[in-house]
Amino acid sequence: MERIARGDAPAFAALFDRHQAGVVRFAQRFLGSRARAEDAAQEVFLKVHRSAASYRPTAAFKTWLFRIVTNHCLNAERGQKARPDQLVASEEALPMTEPRDAADPAGTLEARELEGVVHRALQAMSDRERAAFAMCRFDGLAYRDIAEVLGATELAVKSLIHRATVTMMKHLDAHRVSSPAVAGAAR
Amino acid sequence: MTRPELMEHLTAYIDGELDPQTRAEVEAALASDPELRAMEQGLRTTVATMQQLPAPADASADLRRRVLSGFAQHESPPWWRRWLTVPRLVPVLGAGALAAVVVVARGADERALGGEPDAIFIAQHLDELEALELQGLESEQDLDLVLELHTLEATP
Numbered sequence: 458m459e460r461i462a463r464g465d466a467p468a469f470a471a472l473f474d475r476h477q478a479g480v481v482r483f484a485q486r487f488l489g490s491r492a493r494a495e496d497a498a499q500e501v502f503l504k505v506h507r508s509a510a511s512y513r514p515t516a517a518f519k520t521w522l523f524r525i526v527t528n529h530c531l532n533a534e535r536g537q538k539a540r541p542d543q544l545v546a547s548e549e550a551l552p553m554t555e556p557r558d559a560a561d562p563a564g565t566l567e568a569r570e571l572e573g574v575v576h577r578a579l580q581a582m583s584d585r586e587r588a589a590f591a592m593c594r595f596d597g598l599a600y601r602d603i604a605e606v607l608g609a610t611e612l613a614v615k616s617l618i619h620r621a622t623v624t625m626m627k628h629l630d631a632h633r634v635s636s637p638a639v640a641g642a643a644r
Numbered sequence: 645m646t647r648p649e650l651m652e653h654l655t656a657y658i659d660g661e662l663d664p665q666t667r668a669e670v671e672a673a674l675a676s677d678p679e680l681r682a683m684e685q686g687l688r689t690t691v692a693t694m695q696q697l698p699a700p701a702d703a704s705a706d707l708r709r710r711v712l713s714g715f716a717q718h719e720s721p722p723w724w725r726r727w728l729t730v731p732r733l734v735p736v737l738g739a740g741a742l743a744a745v746v747v748v749a750r751g752a753d754e755r756a757l758g759g760e761p762d763a764i765f766i767a768q769h770l771d772e773l774e775a776l777e778l779q780g781l782e783s784e785q786d787l788d789l790v791l792e793l794h795t796l797e798a799t800p
Contacts, residue, residue, distance in 0.1 A: 469715050477703040485700045494700075495707045502711045506718060568698065575697065593659070594694040600661045619655040626690040 458518075462509035473502055479519075479596050480526050486591040487530045489576055497533055501526050516605065523598065523606045527588050534584055570632070578628035582621050589614055590621035645669050647680075654684050658691055 460468035480501055485494035504525050512521065579587050585607060592598040592606065604614045645653075645666075650673050656662050657670045674681050 466712070466715060470712055473708065473711055477708070478699075481703045481707075482700050491700075495704060498703060498707060499710050499714065503714050503718065506715055571693075571697070575694075594691070595697075600656070600659070615656045615661065616652060618659070619652055622655045622687055622690055625694070626686050629690055629693060630686070 458509045458512045458514075461506060462512075469502075469506060472505070476519075476522060477502075480522070482595055483523070483526055483591050484530055486579060486595050487527075487587055488533060489580060493533070497526070497529055501529050504529070517602070519598075520602050520605050523592060523596070523602075527592075527606055531584055531588065574628050574632045575625070578625045581628065582624050585609075586617050586621040586624070589617040590625070593618050645673070650677075650680060651683060654680070654687055655691075658684070658688050 461472065477498065480498045481494050484497040484501075485491055488494050488497060501522075505522065508525070579590070582590060589603050589607065592603045593600070598606070600611050600614045600618070603609075603618075604611045607614065607617075609617075650670060653662060653666060653670050657667060662670065674684060
């Protein structure tokens with residue numbers, strides 16, 4: 458981080474390459490749009506550069522980084538809600554994942570349907586539930602680290618993640634009733 | 645532990661985030677409560693489904709180019725800006741504030757005394773002047789003369 462604070466471009470590129478996947482993954486799940494996730498990731502890495510001088514290794518770097526990502530995404534979401542006319546179209550809002558095997562169109566369709574259900578369930582959660590859920594389920598952060606990122610107690614995080622997981626379960630169950638194919642994909 | 649509390653602990657139980665005592669309580673309740681077991685199974689399937697989701701694609705080459713280009717355009721801050729972090733800023737600001745108070749206070753003293761340097765000198769040595777019961781001194785040279793009088797008197 459000291460090298461980045463001094464303007465060391467190769468050090469910054471190495472940091473970007475190491476952490477970009479986690480940042481984009483979280484932002485994409487949280488914001489629900491690949492384009493918005495990449496815009497957010499750009500802002501986050503430039504904030505990391507601007508804050509490099511004030512970084513102190515008192516917390517794990519990943520926790521510090523996720524605090525910046527989460528705050529940025531929460532603010533972006535509040536801004537988006539304040540401008541509902543600029544909401545992205547639902548098709549564009551669907552998260553993009555690695556393409557499935559082209560020789561298995563049924564599997565690809567199931568995967569797309571499942572992504573749609575997950576996306577809708579995530580949007581049905583509160584911002585803090587979604588943030589805690591995404592950090593836990595998609596980035597593998599422990600409850601203690603999520604509590605530090607959100608500035609909450611571990612007890613509060615436990616509750617947020619439980620409520621979010623129940624929301625996700627209900628959406629998956631409802632979809633399994635209407636589309637048994639997804640039930641097979643999920644099992 | 646009440647049933648709603650047990651329900652609330654189920655997700656943390658699946659995630660391995662419970663302390664040993666609470667985990668034992670949840671396991672005992674699961675052994676005797678089929679409804680709780682059904683809920684736990686549903687949550688477990690949900691967690692497993694999330695783990696099976698394909699990972700989002702890595703950042704695009706365009707994002708990498710934009711971020712690194714933004715880094716290059718954003719000049720590195722000057723040395724004093726990098727040095728002046730919050731832990732250092734606090735004492736620096738404190739010292740600055742103290743210096744400002746001293747300057748203002750001295751300015752006020754000078755104004756109160758009419759801004760005459762000799763008046764300030766006399767005020768600073770007022771005790772000596774009063775002890776000597778002298779009148780009519782107007783400058784530092786006058787006082788030096790008085791303070792050195794004893795040497796002149798001692799000279800034969």
